[in-house]
Structures are given as structure tokens and as C-alpha cells.
Amino acid sequence: xxxxxxxxxxxxxxxxxxxxxxxxxxxxxxxxxxxxxxxxxxxxxxxxxxxxxxxxxxxxxxxxxxxxxxxxxxxxxxxxxxxxxxxxxxxxxxxxxxxxxxxxxxxxxxxxxxxxxxxxxxxxxxxxxxxxxxxxxxxxxxxxxxxxxxxxxxxxxxxxxxxxxxxxxxxx
Numbered sequence: 001x002x003x004x005x006x007x008x009x010x011x012x013x014x015x016x017x018x019x020x021x022x023x024x025x026x027x028x029x030x031x032x033x034x035x036x037x038x039x040x041x042x043x044x045x046x047x048x049x050x051x052x053x054x055x056x057x058x059x060x061x062x063x064x065x066x067x068x069x070x071x072x073x074x075x076x077x078x079x080x081x082x083x084x085x086x087x088x089x090x091x092x093x094x095x096x097x098x099x100x101x102x103x104x105x106x107x108x109x110x111x112x113x114x115x116x117x118x119x120x121x122x123x124x125x126x127x128x129x130x131x132x133x134x135x136x137x138x139x140x141x142x143x144x145x146x147x148x149x150x151x152x153x154x155x156x157x158x159x160x161x162x163x164x165x166x167x168x169x170x171x172x
Contacts, residue, residue, distance in 0.1 A: 025078065026121070026140030026142075026143060027076055027121075027122070027123045027138045027139065027140045027146060028076050028077060028078045029075070029076065029146075029169050030073065030074070030075045030169070030170050030171075031073070031074050031075075031076075031146045031167035031168060031169055031170060032072060032073050032167060032168060032170045033070060033071065033072045033073070033165060033166070033167055034145075034166045034167060034168055035070055035165055035166065037070070038069065038070035040163055040164070040165075041068055041069075041070055041163050041165075042065070044161055044162060044163035045061055045064045045065060045068065045161060046061075047159075048060075048064070048152075048157055048158075048159055048160065048161035048162075049061050049064070049157070049158075051158040051159070052157075052158060056156075060156065060157065064152070064161060067134075067152075068150070068152065068161070068163075070165065071087035071088050071165070072088055073087070073088050073170075074086070074087055074138075074146070074148065074167060075092075076123065076138065078097065079097070080097065081096060081097050081098070082094055082095070082096065082097055083095050083096075083097050083116040083123065083125075085116070085123075085125055085136070090107065091106070091107055093114060093125070095114055095115055095116040095125070096115075096116075097116070097117075097118075098117075099115055099116065099117035100115065101113045101114065101115045101128075102114055102115070104127075110129060111129070112127045112128060112129050113126075113127075113128040113129075114126065114127050114128075121139065121140070122137055122138060122139045123136075123137070123138040123139075124136070124137050124138075125137075125138070131154055131155075131156060132152060132153055132154030132155070132156070132157070133152070133153050133154070134150065134151070134152045135150070135151045136148060136149075136150055137149040137150075137151075143169070144168055144169045145166065145167065145168055145169070146166075146167040146168075146169070147164060147165075147166055147167070148164065148165045148166075148167065149162070149163075149164050150162065150163050150164070150165070
């Protein structure tokens with residue numbers, strides 16, 4: 001009897017782990033943007049900077065526009081120990097799958113603390129710099145769609161910059 005209960009528990013754990021793995025694999029792949037323009041991002045930037053004074057608002061808007069373009073294509077791969085996220089033709093960000101923080105240098109030379117973790121079926125990628133943080137949260141909607149929720153925070157911003165971009169799966 002005790003052995004049967006142990007077997008049932010083991011099978012349930014395997015089933016849960018398989019379901020979690022299947023859920024994770026839904027956000028892995030290549031996706032293209034469903035957005036026709038970056039109007040949603042621009043509106044979010046205006047809202048995040050609206051309460052700033054004229055001079056700082058202009059600088060903040062410019063920087064946020066530069067660092068938050070509408071990426072047309074995102075490719076996410078998941079290996080046993082590595083998660084890779086690539087936007088458009090930019091350099092891929094490769095992070096340990098266990099959520100460990102690594103140093104990563106962007107194309108423009110800025111150094112970030114970067115991490116990625118799978119959380120409740122979502123991929124959460126975090127970039128931290130001296131002046132703020134960006135969190136990309138990827139979630140699958142079925143097998144064909146991916147939603148990217150972005151939140152940028154900084155002590156210099158009166159409120160977070162948040163926006164959402166929808167993608168659809170494509171075949172490479």
C-alpha cells in the first residue's frame with residue numbers, strides 16, 4: 001500500500017514537472033510583432049514622463065525612446081542551463097537558466113546585471129543598471145502568441161514606464 005502511494009506521488013510529480021516544462025516551451029521560439037507601429041510605446045513614454053519639468057522631461061523622453069524601440073522580432077531559446085533572448089538583429093542576451101545574475105555589456109557599451117528565470121509559466125528577464133531597471137516578462141498565449149510586458153523603473157522617473165507588445169509565432 002505504501003509503495004503504491006509512493007508510486008502515485010512520483011507519477012504526479014513527473015506529471016507536474018512535464019506540464020511546467022511544456023508551459024515553459026511555449027515561450028521558446030521565434031516571434032514577430034503584431035503591432036503596426038510603436039504608438040503604444042510612445043504613449044507610455046509620454047505618460048511616464050508627463051509629471052517631469054520641461055528640461056528633464058525632454059532628456060528622459062529621448063533616452064526612453066532610444067532604449068525602448070518596438071522590436072519586430074524576438075527569438076527565445078531554452079537549454080538545460082542557458083536561456084537566450086534576442087531582439088531583432090541585436091546581440092543575444094545569454095543568461096543562466098537558474099536565475100543567477102551575470103554582467104552583460106550591450107552594443108553601446110553599457111554594463112548591466114542581467115538575470116532570467118521561469119516563474120509560473122512566464123520568462124522574467126531583468127536588466128539592472130546604475131540608473132534603473134527594466135523587467136521583460138514573456139508569457140505564452142496558447143502555442144501561437146507571446147506577450148511581452150515591459151516595466152522600466154528609475155529613481156529619476158516619477159512613475160514606471162510600462163507597456164505591452166504582442167507577438168505571433170513564426171517559422172524560421
